[in-house]
Amino acid sequence: MDSLLKSIILGIIQGLTEFLPISSTAHLRVVPAFLHWADPGTAFSAVIQLGTMLAVIIYFWKDLSKIYGALFSDLISWKKKKPLLNSQESKTAFWILIGTVPICVFGLLFKEQIEVGMVRDLNIISFYLIFFGILLFFSEVVAKQSRNINKINALDVILFGLAQSFALIPGVSRSGVTIFAGLLLGFKREDAARFSFLLSVPAVFASGLLELNTLVHTVRVSGENIMWLELLVGVVVAFISGYFSIHFLLKYLQTNKTNIFVFYRIILGALVIYLNFKGIIH
Secondary structure, X not given: OOHHHHHHHHHHHHHHHHHOOOOHHHHHHHHHHHOOOOOOHHHHHHHHHHHHHHHHHHHOHHHHHHHHHHXXXXXXXXXXXXXXXXXXXXXXXXXXXXXXXXXXXXXXXOHHHHHHXXXXXXXXXXXXXXXXXXXXXXXXXXXXXXXXXXXXXXXXXXXXXXXXXXXXXXXXXXXXXXXXHHHHOOEOHHHHHHHHHHHHHHHHHHHHHHHHHHHHHHHHHHOOOOOHHHHHHHHHHHHHHHHHHHHHHHHHHHHOOOHHHHHHHHHHHHHHHHHHHOOOOO
16 A cells, blocks of 8 residues: 555544544554554654644643743742742643653653563553553542542642553553543543643653654664655644544543443454454454
8 A cells, every 4th residue: 555545544543542542552553453564663653643742732722821831930930039830820831741750751761662572562452452441441430520630739740640651551542541540530531631631742742752863863774764755644644633533532521431432442452362363463
């Protein structure tokens, strides 16, 4: 199949699954296996995530500009001996940055294992699809949903950040595991999803730039050519589909539980295990 068409398909998959709690990295590994394509790898996956990051930035532009503007303003005022983090917006921006630290640390520590190790194995991916699907269902059962994001504290942020770190493993899902953590902490479902999206911006941005740099360096060493057009198309398509995916999920979670995604994860995981066992996919 034409490489440009592949990039379009993978971009659509990335955009739609990045924000739904069903794991974009799992789908970028599983769908090519279904279609008997080569694994696009973590570098390609991370770079086209820049498209979904742009979707978050544009969709939440007012929120992001308000909270980071407040943080910047507080930092300037701090030099004038005024209180630091004296508004809810600046506190939220600070919490997001703190919550990003765990995934950055674990991402650097386990970079090689994430890219070429066991986590790219279809059976491992299937296990995490099913296991974290069950955990998400459990969080829905015990969820109190009595808190909103304005009530977030330091412990919440640390737990959100640690939960997001599990998204480094294909099959877990960044939005899925952070919504799971948010529900266990008593947050409303849509607030947990909203904070999950805002929390993803620094990590995805750093990951995308790092992998783009790694991709360029690897290609220079090997003498291969980077398919810039395919990468660009993948990023643009991921942005468009990701924007609509954010809008859909936030509206959906206002009146619905995540059970439909739980069932999808379990069915997909079981199907991949079966097809891999039969040798139909690999």
